[in-house]
Amino acid sequence: LEVAGFDWLNPVQHRECAGNIALYNNRILHFSAGLFQKNTGEDLFPVYENGQYLLRTAGNHQSKGADLALSILDMMHTEKGLHAEGTLTFYSYRSKVTAVYGDASYLPLAGFSDVHTAFVKGQPLGVIVGSAWKKDAAGNRVIGPDGFPLADDQPAVIGDPNPDFVMKMSNRLRWQRFSLGVNLEWKKGGERWNGTQAALDYYGRSQSTADKRGVSGYIFPGVLEDGSPNNIKADFYNTGQPLENNRWVRYGTGGVAADYIQQADWLRINAIQINYKQPFRRIIQQVTLSAYVHNIMLWTAYDGVDPAQLLYDQDNSAGLDFFNLPATKTYGFNVSIQF
Numbered sequence: 001l002e003v004a005g006f007d008w009l010n011p012v013q014h015r016e017c018a019g020n021i022a023l024y025n026n027r028i029l030h031f032s033a034g035l036f037q038k039n040t041g042e043d044l045f046p047v048y049e050n051g052q053y054l055l056r057t058a059g060n061h062q063s064k065g066a067d068l069a070l071s072i073l074d075m076m077h078t079e080k081g082l083h084a085e086g087t088l089t090f091y092s093y094r095s096k097v098t099a100v101y102g103d104a105s106y107l108p109l110a111g112f113s114d115v116h117t118a119f120v121k122g123q124p125l126g127v128i129v130g131s132a133w134k135k136d137a138a139g140n141r142v143i144g145p146d147g148f149p150l151a152d153d154q155p156a157v158i159g160d161p162n163p164d165f166v167m168k169m170s171n172r173l174r175w176q177r178f179s180l181g182v183n184l185e186w187k188k189g190g191e192r193w194n195g196t197q198a199a200l201d202y203y204g205r206s207q208s209t210a211d212k213r214g215v216s217g218y219i220f221p222g223v224l225e226d227g228s229p230n231n232i233k234a235d236f237y238n239t240g241q242p243l244e245n246n247r248w249v250r251y252g253t254g255g256v257a258a259d260y261i262q263q264a265d266w267l268r269i270n271a272i273q274i275n276y277k278q279p280f281r282r283i284i285q286q287v288t289l290s291a292y293v294h295n296i297m298l299w300t301a302y303d304g305v306d307p308a309q310l311l312y313d314q315d316n317s318a319g320l321d322f323f324n325l326p327a328t329k330t331y332g333f334n335v336s337i338q339f
Contacts, residue, residue: 005055013041030071037064042101045109045119045316058107058119059100065093083174092165095125110317115193115257117316120157128159128193128319130257141222147234148247149220151256159261161319164189177277183270192264194304195322198255201248209248213237264307264319266300286338294330 020034039062046053068090074083100106100121106129107119115130134142134152141149169184200206204213216235224230236247243249254260273292280286300307306327311317 010042012043015039028073032069034067057101061097061125063093063095067091081176086171089168097121097123110314111320114254123157124160124162127157129155130158132156132158132258143220143222143224143230147232158258159191161190163187179275181273185270186267188265190264191261192302192307192319192321194260194262196304198260199253202253263301268298269296288336290334292332295327
């Protein structure tokens, strides 16, 4: 079935241009800087049609960016044999969809029918498309006759999961036969849809609904459909009205998706590793003992689980969270024997 899925499809076209410059001192410093531009034509993506996923030629897209790397080979060298070295890398890119083939204005890539990542002309690859608030020409939210904001009938681009940049730092200390390595990572920028929060709000199981369900007489900022300022008071949860009229249930399980877009920056300690090397002079030349921990700590502006986790491990689903599993923390111990 996978092989048959490529029948009558044109090959994907790639064109790439890159340049790099490097400066180094063999004993102290290495520095490199590079620029690149990649153009992909007639790219293939799976499309859901008639109850199954089929490969289709989606369109063209490009990405361009820069990467920098700085390595200091001997930051510290003491008389007692303590050495320190480190590497700092910086990576940033921008992508853009330049053409969408077919009759559709955009192509959903992964997610749900009402919120998904998408292939949209003029937008970065994989932007988040979903429901948004209805607004007037001046950008004011439009309020309905019951005092609640109205959701727009048409989906819109509501978020971009692509980061502004990613910076990584690797440091290592060496003393006699011991070494200690630490890897850090900082991702700046990128957004994420917190569908877990939306579902918990819908079912009244979140702290937000617990805190706000008693709010009454609230006037949402915005304008009425006739253009006049809103002055209608609304109760978030009026027990005298049907359940579907309350603040969170009225918009469906996923709510208005634009309300659940959050920043997904992070700073994490990816790994710590300790090594001990014992040399020999016979059949075995060296034995290395290593203990490590991966995914140690994470600091993030995002309210959900690790923002690096993918939705159901689907490709192209970066930026979507609907009860995603937390990232695992891994502990290990290795023994390496060199003959």
